[in-house]
Amino acid sequence: MTHYSQPLEFTGLTRWFDSALRSVMPDFWAIFIELVIVGIALLATYAVIAMILIYVERKITAFFQARIGPNRVGKYGIFQTVADVLKILIKEIIHVNKVDKFLFYAAPFFIIVASMLTFGAIPFGKGLQAVDFNIGVFYVTAVSSLGIIGVLLAGWSSNNKYSMIGAMRSGAQFVSYELSGGFALMTIVVLTGTMQLSGMVETQRYCWNLFNGHIASFVAFIIYLISGHAETNRGPFDLPEAESELTAGYHTEYSGLQFGFFYLAEYLNMFVIAAIAATVFLGGWMPIQIKGWDAFNQIMWYIPSYVWFFGKTGVLIFISLWVRWSFPRLRIDQLLNLEWKYLLPINLVNILLMVILVLSGLTLTQIF
Amino acid sequence: MVELIIFYVLAIVISVFSIMAVSSKRLIRSATYLLFVLLATAGLYLLLDYEYLFAVQTAVYAGGIMVLFIFAILLTHKPGDRVPNEPKRQRILSIILSVAGFAFCAHIIFHNINRVYQLVPANEINVKQLGMTLMGTEKFEYLLPFETISILLLACMVGAIMIARKRS
Numbered sequence: 001m002t003h004y005s006q007p008l009e010f011t012g013l014t015r016w017f018d019s020a021l022r023s024v025m026p027d028f029w030a031i032f033i034e035l036v037i038v039g040i041a042l043l044a045t046y047a048v049i050a051m052i053l054i055y056v057e058r059k060i061t062a063f064f065q066a067r068i069g070p071n072r073v074g075k076y077g078i079f080q081t082v083a084d085v086l087k088i089l090i091k092e093i094i095h096v097n098k099v100d101k102f103l104f105y106a107a108p109f110f111i112i113v114a115s116m117l118t119f120g121a122i123p124f125g126k127g128l129q130a131v132d133f134n135i136g137v138f139y140v141t142a143v144s145s146l147g148i149i150g151v152l153l154a155g156w157s158s159n160n161k162y163s164m165i166g167a168m169r170s171g172a173q174f175v176s177y178e179l180s181g182g183f184a185l186m187t188i189v190v191l192t193g194t195m196q197l198s199g200m201v202e203t204q205r206y207c208w209n210l211f212n213g214h215i216a217s218f219v220a221f222i223i224y225l226i227s228g229h230a231e232t233n234r235g236p237f238d239l240p241e242a243e244s245e246l247t248a249g250y251h252t253e254y255s256g257l258q259f260g261f262f263y264l265a266e267y268l269n270m271f272v273i274a275a276i277a278a279t280v281f282l283g284g285w286m287p288i289q290i291k292g293w294d295a296f297n298q299i300m301w302y303i304p305s306y307v308w309f310f311g312k313t314g315v316l317i318f319i320s321l322w323v324r325w326s327f328p329r330l331r332i333d334q335l336l337n338l339e340w341k342y343l344l345p346i347n348l349v350n351i352l353l354m355v356i357l358v359l360s361g362l363t364l365t366q367i368f
Numbered sequence: 369m370v371e372l373i374i375f376y377v378l379a380i381v382i383s384v385f386s387i388m389a390v391s392s393k394r395l396i397r398s399a400t401y402l403l404f405v406l407l408a409t410a411g412l413y414l415l416l417d418y419e420y421l422f423a424v425q426t427a428v429y430a431g432g433i434m435v436l437f438i439f440a441i442l443l444t445h446k447p448g449d450r451v452p453n454e455p456k457r458q459r460i461l462s463i464i465l466s467v468a469g470f471a472f473c474a475h476i477i478f479h480n481i482n483r484v485y486q487l488v489p490a491n492e493i494n495v496k497q498l499g500m501t502l503m504g505t506e507k508f509e510y511l512l513p514f515e516t517i518s519i520l521l522l523a524c525m526v527g528a529i530m531i532a533r534k535r536s
Contacts, residue, residue: 028370103400133419134494142423145431149403152438156396168442175435195495 004297008304011127038130042120046268051081053267057321064325093256096158103157108254108261110150115265115272117143122275123197125285125306136197137189140276141182144231147265148174154262155250166249169239169332176339177230177237183347184224187216187354188280191363201284206291210281212364216354221281223343223350225319228273230335232266235324239332274316278309282316285309374415381408393450396441403434420495 021030055070055078062069070077096104118140123129133139148171155167189195191213192203200209210217230237246252251262278284285305289297330338357363382405389401410425453459505511 100394100397102397106400133423135419135423138423138427138495139419142427142431145427145435146407148435149430149438152435152442153396153400156438156442164442168439171435171439178431 004301006126006301006304008302009126010306014127042116042130045124046116046119047264049271050264050267051085053271053317054084054263055081056317057267060318060321061325064322088257088260091256093258096253098159099253100157100159103153104253105258107150107154107157108258110153111147111265112261114144114147114150115268117146118272118276119268121197122272123201123279123284123309125304125309128285128306129198132196132198135195137185137195137200137276137280140197140272141178141185144269144272145174145178147269148178151250154254158250158253160253162246162248163250163252166246166252170233170250172332173233173237173239173335174231176336177227177343180223180227180339180343180347181231183344183351184220184227185276185280187220187347187351188213190351190354190358191217197279197284200280201286204283204286206289207365208281208283213354213357214364216350216357217281219346219350220354221277223347224277224281225316227339227343228277229320229323230339232269232273234266234270235320236327236330237335239329239335270317270320271313274313274320275309277316278312282312283308284312371415375412378408378411378415381405382412395444395451396438399434399437399441402437403430406430406434418493420493420498 018030018034021033025033058080059069059077070080073079073083120130121133121136121140121143123132151170151174152167155163155165155170158164188200188209191209192200194200194203203209204212210221213220229235251259254262285308287297287300287303287305287308289300361367385401385404385408389398389405392398392401406425406429410422410430413419413422413425454462501508502510502514
């Protein structure tokens with residue numbers, strides 16, 4: 001394999017930083033400092049991505065509804081979210097009297113920690129992955145399922161009917177759609193033969209998983225997008241917080257920064273779902289490459305990997321917004337029917353189909 | 369050194385929250401404390417570099433069973449009410465029983481831990497090895513128990529549907 005020059009990657013910088021630290025202090029402290037820096041960097045990226053997403057969502061929503069959207073703070077309203085963040089930071093947290101104090105205050109942390117844990121495992125670019133578990137995909141699905149406990153606890157501890165109903169709906173929805181999402185990812189695990197996220201990116205060097213397993217992959221991709229969308233309680237599946245029926249669903253009683261946590265986690269979960277889909281189906285941070293076309297590949301490598309990653313993720317986020325503002329909200333029975341009577345059986349057949357494709361050598365990389 | 373510190377933190381979390389889980393008066397708080405215990409146990413697996421079991425512990429216990437627990441508790445009559453204390457005789461009996469159970473488990477673990485340590489290969493067990501062992505029919509492989517348990521679970525599901533369905 002030829003090595004292409006990659007002038008804008010961070011790998012050189014991180015390696016230099018690591019060796020510089022190790023040359024002046026013992027290994028323990030070098031690792032400790034690196035851990036702290038990685039943690040801070042992840043938290044900062046988390047917050048910044050959330051701010052960007054909120055702005056982008058408001059703007060795109062506005063265009064879908066033939067409005068202008070935020071346009072007062074800064075040119076094109078760019079600093080609108082900055083203003084919103086400042087507002088939410090200095091807002092009073094209203095203490096509700098008859099709530100279960102411990103659970104009420106713990107619930108937002110559950111949600112934010114769960115989305116933060118998934119966020120930490122995403123490969124943002126070449127060498128830009130905090131932890132690379134050999135069970136990456138499984139880790140992501142396992143950890144993201146913790147968020148729902150926060151939702152249930154928030155709904156119950158608020159001591160409010162609307163919150164409670166919202167939480168129950170959200171719970172039923174999440175538990176059902178988590179199953180489809182997991183199965184869709186498993187289909188791709190069958191195809192690539194690895195659960196490690198970095199390994200998955202590497203196997204998609206010349207052919208994305210979406211095309212490699214053609215029919216089965218495509219079905220899995222669609223199912224993953226639907227169930228990911230439902231897991232984040234957005235779009236046509238936002239009935240846990242259907243405002244006309246339930247005020248604001250499970251976070252009705254929260255105010256100030258506590259509400260901010262729910263809000264932040266919702267946007268970041270959307271990002272995480274899109275990022276996982278991009279990594280698993282669309283090649284992650286790997287630039288588009290064609291076997292043998294060295295000059296073309298070199299040009300593609302000049303575009304740094306994190307740009308590829310955020311580009312692919314951005315496209316998927318746009319699709320998610322598109323769906324959100326194009327479909328009417330589902331009823332709860334329609335929602336559960338869609339999952340249990342359609343998606344799950346299709347998924348099970350699909351996984352079998354993928355096994356047959358892989359075993360009989362009918363994937364694109366095996367044919368050509 | 370670092371591992372030791374992390375181990376002690378996890379051990380303290382596990383023991384404190386286990387006690388709180390059984391001594392809490394409110395059912396739903398007990399469930400939450402139990403969740404912390406399960407998560408800290410998952411942390412122990414991570415400390416042992418056994419990532420697969422870590423993910424299974426998180427997905428199955430924390431993500432699956434705990435959600436069902438909380439659901440079940442929420443559907444009961446008044447989940448926030450304080451549970452009254454059991455009568456004294458019953459409490460003493462349960463203390464004796466749990467101490468006996470602890471002693472029994474501790475004895476077995478203490479006497480077998482060295483042997484397990486020698487039997488299990490030192491390197492990381494990956495998912496492929498696990499899958500092969502689970503689906504194999506050779507000696508020390510587990511296809512038959514796996515299928516037996518599957519049938520048991522299927523029977524449970526059929527039973528649940530039978531109980532839950534409307535009678536005409």
